[in-house]
Amino acid sequence: MNMSFIGIGKLGLCSAACFAAKGHRTIGVDSSVEHIEALRSGRCPIDEPGLATLLDGCRTRMEFTTDYGYAVQNSDITLITVPTPSDSSGRFSNAYVETVLDRMAPALKAKKTFHVVALVSTVMPTTCECVFKPMLEKLTGKICGRDFGFVYNPEFVALGSVIHDFLHPDVLLIGASDERSAQTCRELYASVVESHPHYAVMNLTNAEITKLSLNCYVTMKISFANELAAICERIPEADVDVVTSALGADTRIGRRYLKGGLGFGGPCFPRDNLAFQRCAEDAGADAHLSPRVVRVNDEVVNRLFAMVGEHARSGSTVALLGLSYKPGTHIIEESQSVMLASQLLEAGYVVRMHDPKALKAVSEALRGRGVCCDDPYEAVADACVVVMLTDWPEYSRLDMERLEDRAGETPLLIDCWRAFRGVPLKKFTYRAFGISTRFSGGIEHGCRPDILYQDRRGRTPVLERASVQHPALT
Numbered sequence: 001m002n003m004s005f006i007g008i009g010k011l012g013l014c015s016a017a018c019f020a021a022k023g024h025r026t027i028g029v030d031s032s033v034e035h036i037e038a039l040r041s042g043r044c045p046i047d048e049p050g051l052a053t054l055l056d057g058c059r060t061r062m063e064f065t066t067d068y069g070y071a072v073q074n075s076d077i078t079l080i081t082v083p084t085p086s087d088s089s090g091r092f093s094n095a096y097v098e099t100v101l102d103r104m105a106p107a108l109k110a111k112k113t114f115h116v117v118a119l120v121s122t123v124m125p126t127t128c129e130c131v132f133k134p135m136l137e138k139l140t141g142k143i144c145g146r147d148f149g150f151v152y153n154p155e156f157v158a159l160g161s162v163i164h165d166f167l168h169p170d171v172l173l174i175g176a177s178d179e180r181s182a183q184t185c186r187e188l189y190a191s192v193v194e195s196h197p198h199y200a201v202m203n204l205t206n207a208e209i210t211k212l213s214l215n216c217y218v219t220m221k222i223s224f225a226n227e228l229a230a231i232c233e234r235i236p237e238a239d240v241d242v243v244t245s246a247l248g249a250d251t252r253i254g255r256r257y258l259k260g261g262l263g264f265g266g267p268c269f270p271r272d273n274l275a276f277q278r279c280a281e282d283a284g285a286d287a288h289l290s291p292r293v294v295r296v297n298d299e300v301v302n303r304l305f306a307m308v309g310e311h312a313r314s315g316s317t318v319a320l321l322g323l324s325y326k327p328g329t330h331i332i333e334e335s336q337s338v339m340l341a342s343q344l345l346e347a348g349y350v351v352r353m354h355d356p357k358a359l360k361a362v363s364e365a366l367r368g369r370g371v372c373c374d375d376p377y378e379a380v381a382d383a384c385v386v387v388m389l390t391d392w393p394e395y396s397r398l399d400m401e402r403l404e405d406r407a408g409e410t411p412l413l414i415d416c417w418r419a420f421r422g423v424p425l426k427k428f429t430y431r432a433f434g435i436s437t438r439f440s441g442g443i444e445h446g447c448r449p450d451i452l453y454q455d456r457r458g459r460t461p462v463l464e465r466a467s468v469q470h471p472a473l474t
């Protein structure tokens with residue numbers, strides 16, 4: 001198919017490349033001239049695993065331009081993936097999408113054939129039906145559903161695994177103005193995906209509600225696991241991983257996003273909860289759960305801050321390992337690690353920080369406060385408390401002896417994801433989220449062989465973490 005993509009950023013460029021790799025001809029449009037120039041000159045301006053290789057393999061089927069008219073005229077479908085930033089009320093702004101519709105309207109008006117306009121960006125429920133569809137009808141003088149189609153098809157992809165998630169969806173959400181556009185989209189996605197997704201075809205408004213609800217539901221699951229972790233910590237012999245591992249085996253619940261740890265952050269989950277609450281408000285209904293989910297999430301940082309305070313006074317050194325909102329990215333938007341860093345700095349602690357990718361962003365966000373270190377061993381120098389925050393895989397391979405040598409006198413290690421569980425420790429006092437102090441500090445610090453630990457997405461068993469035994473257990 002001939003396809004055009006308006007907004008070829010983190011999500012748009014990945015999906016354009018996936019379609020091109022499967023044989024479709026794609027035209028990418030972006031308002032950033034530098035971005036287009038970079039792509040035209042063969043560079044890959046987005047840091048996403050697998051993207052550069054994918055692009056290199058299909059550049060002959062990809063064009064890049066700043067000309068909206070050219071893109072619409074030379075394609076049968078246009079996918080729009082521009083930003084929809086949250087406004088001060090928590091609702092998503094339509095400004096970027098409206099600019100795009102305005103710019104593509106002349107070509108759509110002139111077009112003799114049926115063209116599908118598909119919006120991928122996250123929007124507030126009813127926006128497609130009540131704002132975008134009438135806007136395009138007015139600008140083109142055409143009738144939606146007869147002369148052109150409007151589709152809302154958001155993606156469920158996570159940064160760091162965009163290409164994998166795009167090609168292996170569980171569900172493909174297609175909200176459409178008409179049967180013909182829905183069918184076009186369905187066939188298009190069927191030609192590229194490598195999984196057997198459920199095709200959820202519905203009207204535009206239900207698709208908007210579904211996108212928002214899915215993300216909010218997942219955050220409810222994360223907050224449940226985090227609350228459970230906080231409870232388990234206070235019960236002797238309790239272990240959140242044992243409990244969630246059994247819970248996740250029930251197909252009504254499932255294993256993914258059920259690992260108690262640090263709270264959720266990033267550019268999607270926190271703002272989607274706010275938007276969901278505003279959506280309920282706009283509909284004259286009450287959203288009781290979502291505000292609680294956000295409260296439980298906020299509480300994680302406060303709990304962590306209190307744990308540090310129990311062991312070290314203001315003025316002492318605290319080392320933070322992992323600052324991005326999740327492993328594999330430099331993004332620190334709504335990162336709980338950075339929230340903790342700010343709280344500690346404000347309370348007068350000396351904060352030393354390490355992250356494999358996010359240091360530059362952190363230094364800017366904290367306006368130079370705190371000490372950014374390129375090396376994790378350097379970050380823990382003289383620290384009274386070391387907090388293992390974002391669970392980068394490289395942290396579970398750290399040399400603990402070396403880490404202990406560099407740390408201060410009687411250091412505390414707080415392990416949010418239990419990455420060091422079972423690792424023999426000489427100097428650190430060990431506290432892990434989700435396991436009671438007695439359990440984590442005592443003889444049972446070693447991993448029990450009957451537990452198969454899952455990573456927090458519930459995908460791969462993390463066996464190596466279970467393989468190191470406390471000397472007392474071996």
Ligand SMILES: NC(=O)c1ccc[n+]([C@@H]2O[C@H](COP(=O)([O-])OP(=O)(O)OC[C@H]3O[C@@H](n4cnc5c(N)ncnc54)[C@H](O)[C@@H]3O)[C@@H](O)[C@H]2O)c1
Pocket residue numbers: 006007008009010011012029030031032035081082083084096099100120121122154155156157158159162268
């Ligand atoms: N990144 C994700 O994994 C993800 C996942 C699901 C949903 N989303 C949603 O997708 C949308 C885009 O997210 P993103 O992460 O790709 O954003 P992004 O900022 O990485 O990319 C947006 C791109 O749009 C371009 N742009 C802005 N205005 C434009 C215009 N008028 N014309 C043409 N191009 C324009 C920008 O230059 C940029 O390249 C958002 O609504 C987001 O919520 C993103």
Ligand SMILES: O=c1ccn([C@@H]2O[C@H](COP(=O)(O)OP(=O)(O)O[C@H]3O[C@H](CO)[C@@H](O)[C@H](O)[C@H]3O)[C@@H](O)[C@H]2O)c(=O)[nH]1
Pocket residue numbers: 122155156157158159215222256257258259261262263264265266267268269325326327456457
């Ligand atoms: O068990 C878990 C799993 C994740 N997280 C946190 O949840 C946040 C989001 O993680 P993830 O889902 O991997 O990344 P995102 O890129 O934010 O992707 C989410 O947001 C996108 C934008 O809406 C959606 O498309 C995706 O389906 C949805 O997963 C991060 O802070 C993670 O640390 C947890 O706290 N516990």
